[in-house]
Amino acid sequence: MYAVDFDYYRAGSLADAQKLLGDHPGAKLLAGGHSLIPLMKLRLAAPPAVVDIGRVAELRGVTLSGAAVRIGALTTHTELAASADLGRAAPALAETAAQLGDPTVRNRGTIGGNIAHADPASDLPTVLVALDARINVVGPSGHRTIDAAKFFTGLMTTSLEENEIVTSIDVPVAQPGRGSAYVKFSHPASRYAVIGAAAAITLSGGTCSSVSVAIGGLVAHARRLPSVERALTDQAPSESVVAKAAAAVAADLGRDVSGDIFASAEYRTAVAPVYVKRALLAAAARASAR
Amino acid sequence: MTVAVEPARVFGSGIRRREDPRLLTGTARYTDDIVLPGLAHAAILRSPHAHALIMRIDTSRARTAPGVLGVFTAADTDGILTPIPCCWLLPGSKLKTTPYHPLAKDAVQYVGDPVAVVVAESPYQAQDALELIDVEYEPLPAVVDPQKAAQQGAPALHAEAPDNVAFHWTVTGGDVDAAFKCADVIVRERIVQQRLIPNAMETRGAVAQFVPATGELTLWNTTQNPHIVRFVMSLVTGIPEDRLRVIAPEVGGGFGSKIAQIPGDFITVFCSMKLGRPVKWTETRTENYQSTTHGRDHVQEVELAATRDGRVTGLRCTVWAGMGGYLSTAAPGIPTILHGLMLSGPYTIPAVKEDVYGVYTNTTPVEAYRGAGRPEATFMLERMMDRLADEIGLDPVDVRRRNIIPPFQNGHDVITGLKYDSGNYEGALAKVLEHVSYDALRAEQKAARDKGRYIGIGVSLYVEICGLGPSQVAGAVGFQGGLWESAIVRFHPSGKVNVFIGASPHGQGEETTFAQIVADELGVAVTDVKVVHGDTDATPMGWGTYGSRTTAVGGAALAIATRKIKDKAKLLASHLLEAAVEDIDYSSGRFFVRGVPDRHKTIQDIALMANVAWNMPEGMEAGLEATSFYDPPNFTYPFGAHVAVVEVDPETGHVTLKRYVAVDDCGPQINPVIVEGQVHGGVVQGIGQALWEEAVYDDTGQLLTGSLADYAIPRADMLPDIEVLSTVTPSPHHPLGVKGIGEAGTIASTCTVYNAVIDALEPFKVQSVRMPLTPERVWRAIREGAERGAGAPPLDTLGAP
């Protein structure tokens, strides 16, 4: 597996990265390389140049600031999984990072690369959508912030514009009474999500005052499940109530589910509610424990 | 006076593998690590079509690309390379071979069939230039399923076999038709042994250095059998065998996929011959999936006849075994000799018949894959045992017990014509059942079921044929070689020992276990013995490492060579001690005059005296070394009993393997830790077939599972701890009693896990699910069962909508 010839540039800073992208039309950012390099080695991608941002320190790390945790785009999955701040503020995200891929992938892959690549079977987008995360980017026309739910727009496509760089992701800090969880059906070979369901529930007085749930893996990009959310809001999350609410997944997915040789669209559609149910029940259990 | 104390035997102790430090520290050197001055790099252009005529190949653009040294197609090999021979020509089977050209000539037969080769200064340049070769194909209809390929009207691959049937082989014993006529009970099943990819961690590759001035070729090749490579390479290239040296450096796993001589090896050698430069070719993983041999690929229709009380009276089956686009080196022998002859397994079955059709399909050639034929036989039998148990309402263990062959120590004739060496199948079964507390386990299963949890228990027995094998039998069944092994044991003046073997271990640990054998036989420290293998210029002839034969055959050659040395050493000792040879005793590395232990010579003393040869007895040659050729009088027949416990999630169809227990009997164990490792690896590969693995082709012959991101192989976190136990029943004919353990785990585990899953689904009356048992397939089987009703738990109790 040999990539087509390409030029390599290493950015020393974010500003440097922006300049390099501007100077080299068609150049691709290189973060952990665990999505881009396989594509290049299979010759499915052949950028004339790559701009390596791997050593840009300002893009790294998890910091707690008031109502949100800010995660630098270059933070690796291993760092996400190990972050105590993230473990408290958004446990579902930390746990997801811990079960993503394998140790090598987690040590190299970054959250910024993961969401920019926007593989439909990725895990992090689903969790970020459920947790109402916001994505900070910088580009030729300056800084902007994009809601996670609007960031993912299609199969491996995002609302990033040309030469925009993801700098960080803000995730709201979970307040008392709120619990979140991610439940994954891993592909036995790739470990990507065949189905991934993420849920966050706030309980007040035994009922769900707010419910957000997202699904990924089986559709073109991670998305919220409004029918399920509505069905559970203001209800007490008993097993049967949650199961009934989860059944509304069908209404939200419609005919958008795609399948492959491992799991057909019909099967994925049929078992999606099981994963949504399990994620909701796990989130509710945590909410009541907090 | 000192009393000689018998030291603990190193045979039987679990000393650490001496192979591991270099493997674990990354200092082992594989074929791809070989770098030679002037090394050039080859890349192979492969067919994107499963079946097509080659109309035109234009290499002109590639030839002028940067760094390119040469671009070659089949036309260039005319008069230099002959087609690749098939080396297992089954007699009496109307075998039809077809020309298997290293580079496809007029037509391609599978996606991945080599069409052209580029040699360049760097692998990148070679890859770039491949994209500049223009090939015009005329696509033809393709067929990938062996049963369909054998039907009338299927697209034909080769003019030599217009019905695609490469051979039709039959085994019979007893009157099977009569057995079915008077049977109380008949159970039938259609079983698909799906196609698997062997997935050796190191892909295939070669480095060829042809020296025009001498006409000599050195070939570094990742192979399980360097001496066979030398033989076949000589036939195909015309380079005389005495000028041809094959070196198997560190070999990163084989599992059967490094037995065959594949086109890439010959193409690499050809390029070096043409260019007069050393050339390296290393498969990418994608290439490996498309072009290194696959395994299994059987469609089996099986019928079993029995009495109402569970005595099996007959077994009848038809198997369509996919061969792929060409007959690979040993392919015809695998679904026949290594499969059909094992049909009756550990049971007394009075009548059997099997028809095996080897069928050409537009797929990658099929070869041995760990177990090679025996897992497919064990599966049929053990599956049918469970079906019979279900049909007559007996516990699966009871049905097996009603048919099991009683213990025997020295030979048991089997209906297929084989003679098993020794066996105690009941002993292995009793041990595994006791270990898992079988009755309690069944009670737990019932209690769980009452709570809506679906636990399943699978029990399988197996007996395998290994230690291949008597060369006379090899000849009689059409194998185009011998199956003996040889060993040279050489004492150096300092008392250290080198062992040279013809077999070619590649991960199994014989550098350690063979040193253990020598240490005990010669009374030297195990650290004083080094085993040399894998270089045809340095080692004596041997037929290779496969079929669990290295210890069973090569180990015997080694033991006999050490005994020859001891005989000579004793004569020399008697000479040096000036005592009659009848008065010389031996104990742990010392020869002494009987009754006078102080008058002694150590074996190291003897080694020195033999090597300096100052004082040899009349007529005795100098040196202390011996060569032995061992051709076994019979095969060896390891056996065992395995149990698996699984739980099925009825909502999603996921199977969780909760427990796996293996009791294997490979005779006396030279190194129990290595035995355990072999069982682990083998069991896990078999589990892979049951639950995860399949090479999937679409109807047009495109390989859909083209990478490790699609083809699922088991990983540690998908498995429970494997519990490994054993019994010990020595082989009566092997000098050390040992039998072989390399494939045992794989042979038993696929069916054990499969039976456990079907058992878990018993409330839904599921009788068969196609492998691998993916969540979707299991989920569908549950739903179909629930919809059929008949006492199955209704759908709405399964949780899922």
Ligand SMILES: Cc1cc2nc3c(=O)[nH]c(=O)nc-3n(C[C@H](O)[C@H](O)[C@H](O)COP(=O)(O)OP(=O)(O)OC[C@H]3O[C@@H](n4cnc5c(N)ncnc54)[C@H](O)[C@@H]3O)c2cc1C
């Ligand atoms: C074997 C394997 C298994 C995997 N399993 C999983 C899994 O189970 N779940 C899962 O979610 N993922 C999985 N992944 C993907 C993994 O998480 C990747 O690391 C991740 O998707 C990409 O991150 P990266 O840092 O490696 O990005 P890179 O490969 O470096 O880049 C990916 C893409 O994002 C762009 N990019 C990178 N950084 C930025 C940025 N800051 N701003 C804008 N664009 C940027 C690049 O230009 C490129 O197009 C797996 C990968 C492998 C190889």
